[in-house]
Amino acid sequence: MNTLKFTANENDGKLWQVSNEQIRHQLCRVNELHNGQMKAFEINTGSVNTSVLLIRQDNKFYAYANKCCHYKLPLSKGVLINNRLRCFAHGACYRVDTGDIEDHPGHGNLPKYEVEIVDDEVVLIAKKEDLEKLERIKIPEDFEIEPKPIVAIIGAGAGGFTCADMLRQNGFRGRIVLLTREGTLPYDRVQLSKQPSKKPQDLLLRDQSYYKKTKIELLCDSEVTNINWITKNITYKQLGNQLKSTPYDYLVLATGLRPRKLPSSLLGHDLRNIFYMRSLDDADKLVNKVKSPDINNIVIIGDSFIALELCGWLTTGLNEKKNISVVMRSKVPMLRIFGERIGHAIQKIHESNGAKFYSQATVTEITGHHNVVKFVELGTGESVPCDLVLVAIGSDLCTELYENSPIEMTDDGFVKINERLETSVDHVLAVGDICKYPLRVFNLEDINCQHWQMACSTGHQAADTILRYYLGQTKAGVRSLKTDFYTTPIYWTTQNNKTTIRYAGYTRDPENVIIHGDLEGEFKFVAYYIVDGYVRAVAQSKYEPLSSEIAEVFFHRRNIRKEDIEHDIWQPTKDYLSIVVEQSHLNHTTAIVNSHITDEYIQEFGDKQNRPALRGDLYMNYGTPQSGPQATCLPIGVGLSYDELTLLSCDVHRNSQNVRLFDIQTGRLKHTITGNQQMKFHRPSAVMSNARNNILIVERDYIYITEPDGRLVQTIGHRSIKQLYGIALFRDRYLLTIDSKATDNQTAENSRLLLFDPSSGQLVFEKPIVINRESEDILKEQNINHIQGKILPETTSKPRFLAVHNDNIYIADLGRSLIYGTSVRNQFEYSCTTVFGGQGRASGEMNDPSGLVIDSGGNIISADSKNDRLQIFSSNGEYKTTLKLNERIKRPSGICTNRAGTQFYVSCYLAGCVRAFNISY
Template sequence: MGKGQSKSYDFTGESVKKRSGSKKSNGVEARTSKTFDPDTINSPQSGKAENGNGQSPTRTSLPVTKEEPTKDTSADDSAVNSEQSPTDNKQLQGSNDTPQESVTETVEKSDSSQVVNSEENTQQTSDPPVEEDNTEEEQKPESTTQGPLEEEDLDEKIQKEAEESQKEAEDLKENQIEESEELVTKEEESALEKDTSEEPPKESLEEPAEDHTEEQPEDQIEDHTEEPAQNTVEEEVTAEETKPEQTEDSDKEEPDNRTGELVQQAAVSVESEQNPEESVDKPEDEPEPEPEEDMADTVSGVVCNESDLKDGDMKEFDLGEGKVLIVREGSEFYALGTKCSHYGAPLVNGSHCKGRVRCPWHGACFSVKTGDIEDFPGLDSIPKFKVEVDGGKVKVTAKKSALADPKVQRTMCKASKSSNKKVLIIGGGPSSVKCAETLRQEGFTGEITIATQENNLPYDRPKLSKAMDITADKIALRNADFYSKADITILKQKQATAVDVSNKTVTFQDGSSVPYTSLVIATGGRPRMLPIPGTDLQNVYQLRTPEDANQIAERAAGKNVVIIGSSFIGMEVASALAGTATSVSVVDIIKVPFQLVLGEKVGSVLQKMHEDNGVKFFFERGIKEFVGSDGKVTEAVLSDDTRLPADLCIMGVGVVPATDFIKGSGVEMTDRGFLPVNKMMQTNQPDVYATGDIVEFPLFSVGDKNVNIQHWQMAHAHGKTAALGILGKDEPIRSVPFFWTVQYKKSIRYTGYGPGYDDVIVHGDLDAPKFIAYYTKGDEVIAAASLNFDPYVARLADLMLAGEKVLKSEVQSSADGWMSKFEKLTIKA
């Protein structure tokens, strides 16, 4: 962990220390899509780009503003990241989840529902709406901007559509199965009759079946995105019935004749009985034929010319039953699903670099060769389809079911009684689930147990501050059936109290103990409490669990709400409650929301956004006490004696690591409760790993300096790395930090490691708002944040992952001064 001076604030008020088919604009490709991002600014009814003209930013049209650092946004790395000691009851951070709360990166630190020993609470609670809908929006061809949906309607609408879609898919599957069974029965009978008079040529029996790849995604998410169909050179769709007049002299490539295959199979069966020796006399090294394709569920067609895509390009094409994303790398073509498996973002609007496609919204990455998810957030992969290039034509063969579902779950093994390995994971967050799944995907057959303090299955915590009336089952990362099938045991209401590394056991509050051969500690953080009078009054809340969120949403309606803290949790809760509460007031000792993370200029944009929705701010002051009547809070008294009516108060003043139970175990811990780990997420003790918010780990982009990054995305990466370490398949952690926050249907995306920035260079229109802000330290760009400026942040993340640096001089005069570096990376050497 980086060391240095720590800046702290006294909240009691006594003191304040201080990314073809694209058009180019100035060398930058601007992808077009009528799918729109619910994270962004416009409503679907508006059909207008954020800046009024739908134009992508250019070198000449974007005003440049430069922000000089102030004492409140110190260039000192430790100042930006310093976190108050858990034992200090007098000092408080200036923001509930800002970098000030950790000497290392805590860009996303928040006070969201942290649970001791249960939730791998990555404090990145800045997540998009509960379900993101991609309804069509009319746009100008040059615009890459997408508009939002009404956030309040997303969950109910998407849930209903998903249920209807699932029912239709099940009905279709039943019909296909019945038809296939009838067809097979008739054809087998016909084949047997035919075989009594004529045997098929022997050579035909030895032809291997065509290689087909099956995709069986689960957890279907229906997304009713409509986009204009791409013009194709030729389209061939495989039918359920073959044309009887088709002859061998045809020049067209036709799908396999399933009837003929069935006749041959039946003939083989009869011949095996009559001439067993001949029928089984096959070379030992001859490969087994692949399982036959279900032609009723298969569609095939030419989607484009080979020349339609240049090296490095990616573009969507219509395959009749759905769209596919075609990616070209050198002379190779790949076909993938079009949507991110996390929240359904259109991948064509993202970034393609070095064998990966990165989601434009939240940074998840997928292999172009396999469709596997390689960076996060999210747990599932995306479909990958068969591609053939012949005579300059690109032909794709896909399963209809895979075209309809953006998610693919990787195959997982089961537990075996012969294994004596036991992996115990403490905590119920994303790193825990990703660790358990990776173990099963990589062949681990031992016992896997996840122990969570909560009474819920691991869930998508960032949604709590955005859809506060949502229930835990609706945001579960996986359902109970998934864990059962994967032989992953979930223990609820289990709070760890001690770790015995000598005997390899963990003791819980209920007196039980669980043995392990490998231990993963992923307990996340717990909310910090303020040492002020009145925090014990009724209706003074900390947002920790779905139950907390539900109560806050219910009790805030028509009431006066006071929120302490103006970072992620505080501002997202303000956005969620502004439409239902009588008043919403935000108190903080800094000058603007997100000041330490995003700087004053960007913070001012968010402040105005909230003020336009009725939220009132009381900055540069703290809380002196909460006053109540009959045991319920009625007022919040500020440090300057201002009294705010308060029927409900939400504390958003940061978290501390939930690691008290580790003390005395021999596992190394910093004086602030964080656990130092190596590149494989291993602690100083053999077979003990730690992941998520509670760790300080070597970040490759800053020379392997130990940092603490409390991002939802990073926690996933930790879990995968730890699992591979347990299996002895070392793959050191290498992920570029990426987070986002959604407020009033507008999403700010952020990538990089920003603590210690000394200047902020902004391009675009802060009033629109449509901008990108580059955070620089010395001569280097170390991070960037954007609103309605895709895919700049996603591309910058890819550039950073490749080890490339963007210089301050490259972004001073234009927003895309570094883009030529990125474009070179997309060309296959």
């Protein structure tokens, strides 16, 4: 029996063995699930009934509970991209290799199970008690804390609680003091406006046993009155006005918001039966009062999320009918969030349930009888009868503690923080609604996004920042911690217990929107919000998991262009956006969208002198290594099949001229694609795969698209083509290549970039590659010229390889030993942005640069052909490091990597084989 163990699992197949403590359950055959795929399996025994999610990634299997830790919805309906699994509904995100929570909302990690491969069958092995768990908390049973350091967190909302939770689960062993002015355990605040009658115990983020187990010192009914920034001491007041204090080594400010009150200048602002919504206590008082038989007329002032969600609850969630009126200053509800068209549709939904709206109205007075509200008077002269007034007109910052302090504030009163959530005071961080931070996913500065997920995510980052101090910058445990705050905003709103809108991204201009779907009837739509020609946010209803898919598109810094979604051919549906995500994986030689290990290395160590080497350890040769005149194989282009089960290698030896397909695990030659009457092979130089596992082969005059067995599907070409080199996917749609001999005189200066539309085979764009001495001088003046070595004449130019990152195209000029960085904007407006390299052997110099790979951070990995090495440069061409390989690569040519970024495949031209390396540091 052949047995191979992993730590992941899932299946709906045979039950092999059950004991009192463990089950073995056959899920499926190995080949039933390809890399990048997942499937749910129901496990039904006499004592266990559960759903298990099996994921295959990088030829490994992982098995987890199939319920998201947030609201227990099935993860099998979610979005799987590289090492990230995102819930389809609310956007919680988990690491595939560990099951740990990667982004929020939600808390806790996925229960993880073991799998074995037994005679080509995937078998789940799990304890019954683990299969019954809904989440996994990483706290050992014998956990003990240390007296120092002390982290004090002021505020136990989403940001404060998440910071405490992630600190403890990721290895912090010092004291954690969590202070809250409320008298309850931390809870899910967003449910208060959606389901205010929900039982408090059902809203808790954790029960009391969690705080006991983790030894987090939760201090309820504790209001901080003073912070001594010099002595690092907090004074707080508890019940009975008893003053206490606690020292701290690290301080996290998470004081959040309070409801904005009616102005004291408004007559009637202090009458009875005026309610606000922020806390469990607020919800309890509101629910009890609303159910009173003497409450018939309810007026909501405001059109915020809280206002409209409570309107939905009042009109559809009560047993008794109430008269609900909404008074708002805007033309339609949520105008500044979703725009006028969607706001109008939301209003009609509430009106159909009996609510009445007073638009563009101001409240001039609230009149009462016996000190109880009776009428809301409007500036229009109308009087709206009321027995209860619910005020939801926004929130104010709870930042009084930081006024006149060393903490730097923005002009509009927010706490200013950097990418690590650090304030202007050492070891003081801020999270959640009170601060402004960089939103790197869109390269924005000083953003404040007041949503639950963003508060959780800032708390997570603050914990990672503190852990880096605590664990030390060089320990291995730091590697999984985020260096800088990086997330995609995502939130949701429920309007009438049935109608849900899910939103991902960020925009300040909700009117610049393209909407597809039905707003008036079924309320099934997709809204794309456009900024500078690109989609930067999406709102959708009934198109799951679209918002989560686009959140991942944004996270991986892929662009969706306005023209991609405004024409009929690019229908804004789930299917289209799935293609966008899939196609971002099409060209593994040029576009890496996962968290790449080279990017992690550069982020962690930068230009530090005492950094470890970035290593490559040989683990496989594809083809028989050979050299000298007896060599029968000269590999150039290299790629991976979409399922990452097959290595693709172009052989340009005069006696071969073919594309070889190798089994990725065994190195065995599976198949060879050779020329025939339909496909003329003279020098197949580049290869890639698409999401259908078709193979795209660049030949001298054509691009051939074939089935894996070599059957021709499509031929793409143009009568003016002379010599093609390189291939990449551009804008998730077009095929990009180089015509290196564009005119009859065959001067190198006339080489050009070509873009083909593979759906039609048409040439849609061509642009000369003109990087002459004049262009280089201009770049030098702009301080974006990073040429280190000798500059060779323009007449020696030989553009051969290329790579793409977003709208940036990098071209390796083998003849001049240079790499050009270019940018294509809008409707193919083309410009050169950087040039680097230059002939030589020193670091940053190169000699015949060839294959290129771009990692998730935009860093460039270049095969330096005649120097037999792989170098890494930043996106602007600054030299970073050279990979330390334990096996020589003789004349490296093409290069590609797996999606996880952990394995590099290098065509070794003079060794006659492709060498695969595991990358680590």
